Amino acid sequence: MEIFIAPVKFYSALLLQKLVTELSKRFSSRIQVIDLxxxxxxxxxxxxxxxxxxxxxxxxxxxxxxxxGKIVLLTDVDIFVPALTxxxxxxxxxxxxxxxxxxxxxxxxxxxxxxxxxLLERTIKxxxxxxxxxxxxxxxxxxxxxxxSSPGIExxxxxxxxxCNKCISNIEGYKS
Amino acid sequence: xxxxxxxxxxxxxxxxxxxxxxxFEDDNYFVDTAEDGEAALKKYxxxxxxxxxxxxxxxxxxGLDLLSKIKAIDNDALIILITAFASVPSAITALKNGxxxxxxxxxxxDELAHLVQRALxxxxxxxxxxxxxxxxxxxxxxxxxxxxxFQMKKIYELVHTVARTDTTVMIRGxxxxxxxxxxxxxxxxxxxxxxxxxxxxxxxxAESLLESELFGHEKGSFTGAQFKRKGKFEMADRGTIFLDExxxxxxxxxxxxxxxxxxxxxxxxxxxxxIKSDFRVITATNEPLEELVKAGKFREDxxxxxxxxxxxxxxxxxxxxxxxxxxxxxxxKFSKVMNKxxxxxxxxxxxxLMNHDxxxxxxxxxxxxxxxxxxxxxxxxxxxxxxxxLSNNNSEFNGDEKSLASMERKYILKILNxxxxxxxxxxxxxxxxxxxxxxxINKYSLRKAEY
Numbered sequence: 260m261e262i263f264i265a266p267v268k269f270y271s272a273l274l275l276q277k278l279v280t281e282l283s284k285r286f287s288s289r290i291q292v293i294d295l296x297x298x299x300x301x302x303x304x305x306x307x308x309x310x311x312x313x314x315x316x317x318x319x320x321x322x323x324x325x326x327x328g329k330i331v332l333l334t335d336v337d338i339f340v341p342a343l344t345x346x347x348x349x350x351x352x353x354x355x356x357x358x359x360x361x362x363x364x365x366x367x368x369x370x371x372x373x374x375x376x377x378l379l380e381r382t383i384k385x386x387x388x389x390x391x392x393x394x395x396x397x398x399x400x401x402x403x404x405x406x407x408s409s410p411g412i413e414x415x416x417x418x419x420x421x422x423c424n425k426c427i428s429n430i431e432g433y434k435s
Numbered sequence: 436x437x438x439x440x441x442x443x444x445x446x447x448x449x450x451x452x453x454x455x456x457x458x459f460e461d462d463n464y465f466v467d468t469a470e471d472g473e474a475a476l477k478k479y480x481x482x483x484x485x486x487x488x489x490x491x492x493x494x495x496x497x498g499l500d501l502l503s504k505i506k507a508i509d510n511d512a513l514i515i516l517i518t519a520f521a522s523v524p525s526a527i528t529a530l531k532n533g534x535x536x537x538x539x540x541x542x543x544x545d546e547l548a549h550l551v552q553r554a555l556x557x558x559x560x561x562x563x564x565x566x567x568x569x570x571x572x573x574x575x576x577x578x579x580x581x582x583x584x585f586q587m588k589k590i591y592e593l594v595h596t597v598a599r600t601d602t603t604v605m606i607r608g609x610x611x612x613x614x615x616x617x618x619x620x621x622x623x624x625x626x627x628x629x630x631x632x633x634x635x636x637x638x639x640x641a642e643s644l645l646e647s648e649l650f651g652h653e654k655g656s657f658t659g660a661q662f663k664r665k666g667k668f669e670m671a672d673r674g675t676i677f678l679d680e681x682x683x684x685x686x687x688x689x690x691x692x693x694x695x696x697x698x699x700x701x702x703x704x705x706x707x708x709x710i711k712s713d714f715r716v717i718t719a720t721n722e723p724l725e726e727l728v729k730a731g732k733f734r735e736d737x738x739x740x741x742x743x744x745x746x747x748x749x750x751x752x753x754x755x756x757x758x759x760x761x762x763x764x765x766x767x768k769f770s771k772v773m774n775k776x777x778x779x780x781x782x783x784x785x786x787x788l789m790n791h792d793x794x795x796x797x798x799x800x801x802x803x804x805x806x807x808x809x810x811x812x813x814x815x816x817x818x819x820x821x822x823x824x825l826s827n828n829n830s831e832f833n834g835d836e837k838s839l840a841s842m843e844r845k846y847i848l849k850i851l852n853x854x855x856x857x858x859x860x861x862x863x864x865x866x867x868x869x870x871x872x873x874x875x876i877n878k879y880s881l882r883k884a885e886y
Contacts, residue, residue: 307541313454340454342446342517344541352461369664370647398462402631408462411545412662413670417631 260431261328262288262390265295265319269333274361274375274382278333281383285421287432288328295322299336312338312349316356323355329393331386332358347385347409350392357389369412381415391422394429401425440485440555441465445475445501446517447493451540455488458544459551472496476504483509486555491518491525491537499529506533513554517542580616581764584756584880586749590617593746598624603696605681605741606719608748611798614719615679617746622675627715630674633667637688638680645688650695652704666703668695671714681741682722682733693737716741751793751800752841756880758789761797765804766816777808780816787818790848792841844879847872856883 262282266275275292282290302314315332323330338360339345347364350357364381366374387405399406404423409415427433442464444455452468459466467484469475471493479487487505491498498516505512516529516537526537535554538547582590597604598621606614615634622632640648651666667676684692695701700711718741727733751758762780770777780788784807793799807820847865854860862872875881 339541340458341448342451342454342541343458343547344543346544349457352457363662368661392461397460400629408548410548411665413665414545414631417633417670 260288262286262290263293263326263328263330264290264333265293265330266333267295267297268299268336270335274379275333277379278382278386282386285434287434293326295319297322307339309337309339309345312346312358313340315358316349316351319356329390330356331389334358334360335362336360337362347415348389350389352392353395354393357393359385359389363412380420384415384418384420391426391430394431396426396429399423399426439464443475443478443484443487444468445472445487446490447471472501475501479505479508485558486513486515486551488515488517491516499525499532502529502532502534513558515550515554580613580620581761582754582757583760584754586754587757590746590748594620594624597621597744599626601715603741603743604717604746606717606746606748608721609750609796610721611796612748612750613797614748615677617748618677618717618719621717627674631670632675632677633671634677634679635667636679638683642685642688647704650701650703653706663703668701668712668714669710672712675715675717678716678718680720681718682720682724682727686734689734689737693734693740696740751796754880755789756882758800759785761800762788762804765801766808769805769808773808775808776814777811777816778814783818784816784821787821847875847879848881851881
């Protein structure tokens with residue numbers, strides 16, 4: 260089964276390229292970049308100045324029948340679900356689609372200092388995390404596991420960057 | 436995955452119910468929803484929920500009314516109210532009527548996660564009467580804490596003894612001996628294991644950054660700080676903070692550190708709110724702290740505060756028994772990572788490894804194996820694959836050693852190998868008695884090489 264990365268309002272070609280390289284090292288599945296031509300304007304909340312991720316996923320579902328595999332929508336815009344101020348990502352449990360926003364993974368938001376390596380590390384962790392949900396995984400209690408919940412950036416940094424032995428068995432084609 | 440507590444979400448907005456439902460479900464909670472107070476009450480009468488998240492403003496029965504009705508059924512019911520905007524009077528009423536807390540919608544996910552976790556934990560503690568499970572016979576080791584030598588067994592015993600207490604621990608040992616792994620072992624064997632162990636390398640941070648790193652900062656406290664940031668002490672709440680290279684912090688930071696460790700309270704940079712955090716402190720150093728104290732470079736009060744229980748990790752040269760075990764572990768590890776079919780270390784290469792003094796300890800051994808596996812062409816590591824500086828170091832006695840003990844160890848091993856470990860013959864050649872020889876063999880952890 261292939262993994263498709265669909266950049267939507269995502270502007271860093273270098274980060275995209277690095278993410279694909281890193282995921283290719285970890286999965287035996289082919290990692291492909293696709294253009295869904297998905298327009299996000301309808302999902303923008305004027306009050307919140309953020310995009311509603313559940314609706315974005317619902318829209319993506321209409322455009323992705325021909326792709327047989329897992330699809331990660333990758334975006335620079337800030338996303339939310341009602342009731343929460345923001346989310347890093349959302350995924351269909353045991354499903355095909357997920358969305359990941361790198362908006363709040365940038366270190367300059369927190370410390371004012373840009374750190375591209377840290378951004379890549381966080382992006383890899385959260386991409387693996389959302390893919391884990393698509394492979395049926397829920398949050399893991401092991402802090403070394405990338406499936407540990409990360410409601411804030413600190414938890415993203417603390418948790419490990421790979422799956423624990425328990426979770427790994429659910430992930431199809433994961434190398435190590 | 437084991438399921439956790441039962442949560443009931445009560446909100447008239449379907450979209451809010453659904454987003455909270457999925458969010459909590461991912462965290463392995465049993466989640467149910469109700470669209471109004473009446474439906475919630477019916478569900479609560481049928482089955483008990485550990486926690487209720489209730490919208491304050493709903494058509495029909497309000498959140499406050501529902502709170503009173505549920506509390507009448509079960510006074511211990513745990514209820515968090517959600518308000519669309521911060522309304523102080525109604526929030527006070529809610530708290531007076533027995534709500535655990537209230538949050539404003541939309542809720543910061545981090546805040547909600549911690550609030551729910553804390554509420555449920557308090558409840559569990561109350562129910563279980565905070566009895567800690569005793570009688571753990573063996574410690575759980577992090578995967579890469581390796582060693583079966585008597586020195587390492589002694590360390591496991593110390594870890595076992597100290598883990599279940601909240602005592603401050605200082606880990607001492609040369610660079611590369613695995614101080615962080617021992618800290619992890621203490622943490623995962625303690626009652627704090629479900630919360631993180633936060634590592635701070637004090638030597639790697641500039642003093643100006645260390646303060647924000649340790650204590651966090653508020654949004655807008657300096658240019659570019661668009662969001663608030665929790666510090667390491669805050670992140671270690673209910674977990675462990677591991678302060679590595681503690682000897683390298685400045686006197687100014689030592690004062691701050693002592694204050695925080697003693698009070699468990701601090702302010703974020705640019706903030707007035709007093710943050711409380713419940714953490715355990717483990718420190719590590721390879722510096723002679725006692726000398727730093729004498730020289731006035733390390734505060735004596737902080738030294739005594741940190742040095743309550745000490746674990747000293749011996750250098751690898753003093754636990755040579757573990758070298759072959761460690762080498763096999765690293766061969767296995769790197770063969771997976773590098774996808775190489777290297778299976779073992781050749782007899783000659785192992786002799787090299789066993790007789791090297793490893794000034795860089797386990798880390799140096801790991802690097803040596805990694806390098807050997809990169810350059811190696813066969814399925815076993817040979818002497819030629821080992822890093823260049825090792826190839827001058829052979830099993831023969833050489834005159835470069837500075838320590839008398841080290842020379843004695845090598846010389847005894849040389850004679851033992853020459854006599855094929857014939858104890859009487861070796862004792863005779865060394866002109867010592869057999870008991871003395873046995874004592875020396877134990878002292879230097881000498882073992883007959885078995886491949």
